[in-house]
Amino acid sequence: MAFPKIGNLAPAFTLTNQNGEKVSLKDFRGKKHLVLYFYPKALTPGCTTQACGIRDSAEAFEQRNTVVLGVSPDSTGKLQRFIEKHGLNFDLLSDEEHKIAEKYGCWGLKKFMGREYMGLIRTTYIIDKSGRLRHIIDRVKTKTHDTEVLNWIDEHLN
Numbered sequence: 001m002a003f004p005k006i007g008n009l010a011p012a013f014t015l016t017n018q019n020g021e022k023v024s025l026k027d028f029r030g031k032k033h034l035v036l037y038f039y040p041k042a043l044t045p046g047c048t049t050q051a052c053g054i055r056d057s058a059e060a061f062e063q064r065n066t067v068v069l070g071v072s073p074d075s076t077g078k079l080q081r082f083i084e085k086h087g088l089n090f091d092l093l094s095d096e097e098h099k100i101a102e103k104y105g106c107w108g109l110k111k112f113m114g115r116e117y118m119g120l121i122r123t124t125y126i127i128d129k130s131g132r133l134r135h136i137i138d139r140v141k142t143k144t145h146d147t148e149v150l151n152w153i154d155e156h157l158n
Contacts, residue, residue, distance in 0.1 A: 003123075003136050004103070004105060004133055007132060008133055009132055010125065010127045010132065015071065015093035016093065016094050017079070017091040017092060017094075018076055018079035018080040018083050023091060028067055029131045030130070031129065033065060033126065033127065033153065034066070034067050034068075034127040035061070035067070035068040035124060035125070036126075036127060037071070037122075038124070040072065040119060040121075041072060042092070043082050048082075050140070051082070051092075052086055052088075053142070053147075054145070055089050056146070057147075057150060061150070069092070070090065070093065071092075071093045071095050072120065073094075073095055073098050073120055075094060075096060101120050104125060106123040107120055121138075124137040124145065124149060
């Protein structure tokens with residue numbers, strides 16, 4: 001799979017959030033920057049660290065006119081439990097059939113403990129107000145993810 005090209009319009013999507021509501025890329029066009037981050041599995045250590053960093057930086061994202069959405073192959077029920085357990089203050093989207101992950105080029109072959117399997121590759125996309133893909137982070141560090149994203153936005157979008 002290949003990533004979408006920076007500078008092009010980001011691939012369109014409509015997914016269901018933890019509350020069963022539809023969320024689409026077009027909902028943000030002309031209004032806010034969008035950080036779309038794909039993570040493998042809710043309620044796991046690395047994904048929790050990453051999500052809690054975003055939660056704790058909510059005010060900084062808001063000051064930058066930026067919305068953050070997390071996307072995983074988890075069910076909406078599991079996403080709701082993740083939000084409740086960790087007090088997350090942003091939407092999580094369910095991509096159970098990984099169709100959007102495939103469009104964004106972050107569904108692929110993974111290796112873990114000598115085993116190979118298809119899965120979600122942790123990747124972040126920064127999309128500007130016009131809906132154009134501006135940046136891809138494909139080597140996400142869960143502990144510093146929020147800071148890395150905010151620094152990039154400060155340097156390029158504000």
